[in-house]
Amino acid sequence: MIVPVPDDIEFRISIAVLFALTLIVRSYYQLQSFRSGKSERFESPGNVAVRSIAGVALLCGIAIYVLRPQWLEWASIPFPRWLRWLGVPVVIAALALLCLVHRELGRNFSGTLHLRQEHQLIMSGPYQRVRHPMYTAFFLMSLALLLLSTDWLLGAGRIAGVSAVMLSRLRNEERVMVERFGSQYRAYMERTGRFLPKLKAHS
Numbered sequence: 001m002i003v004p005v006p007d008d009i010e011f012r013i014s015i016a017v018l019f020a021l022t023l024i025v026r027s028y029y030q031l032q033s034f035r036s037g038k039s040e041r042f043e044s045p046g047n048v049a050v051r052s053i054a055g056v057a058l059l060c061g062i063a064i065y066v067l068r069p070q071w072l073e074w075a076s077i078p079f080p081r082w083l084r085w086l087g088v089p090v091v092i093a094a095l096a097l098l099c100l101v102h103r104e105l106g107r108n109f110s111g112t113l114h115l116r117q118e119h120q121l122i123m124s125g126p127y128q129r130v131r132h133p134m135y136t137a138f139f140l141m142s143l144a145l146l147l148l149s150t151d152w153l154l155g156a157g158r159i160a161g162v163s164a165v166m167l168s169r170l171r172n173e174e175r176v177m178v179e180r181f182g183s184q185y186r187a188y189m190e191r192t193g194r195f196l197p198k199l200k201a202h203s
Helices: 009-034 045-067 069-075 081-085 087-108 133-149 152-181 183-191
Strands: 039-041 114-116
Touching (some): 045 069, 069 152, 087 133, 133 152, 152 183
């Protein structure tokens, strides 16, 4: 008996590879962070718990889509295949940006909002023109997930999750950085954009 190959298998494989690579990158740098000594946390345990639960829910949804896509057919959007394929370059751009961000952060990275005693203000690489390029990478991944899966539940859920994290942390994150780095960070805010490079005004 020949088992038919699903006509969207390449998209399901792309999604599985995307999130496997993302987990590898995040886990590696999180481990480096654990080895970097003590840090002062500026985020409540409740926020961390909610974000962790949302992350597990997303991974479960992706696993269902990859292994049992028929369970999510009710949430499918009829995107043409050419539009779905646009998710691949978006994936590549998102992963490349994520790797660059983590490389620049090094041991400054943590999954929670924190500062170390020797914390440095990173203004190189993607941070040269953007203050929060990691959020940009996550939004690109959300867009890629929507395009590749054509599933509004996964895509919209991921976008909503990233937006919720951003809204709950961004103001506090920038306040903490201003308190630590003072005028240096204020000047940095003036010349950079939050998620995209700031457009220069023409004189």
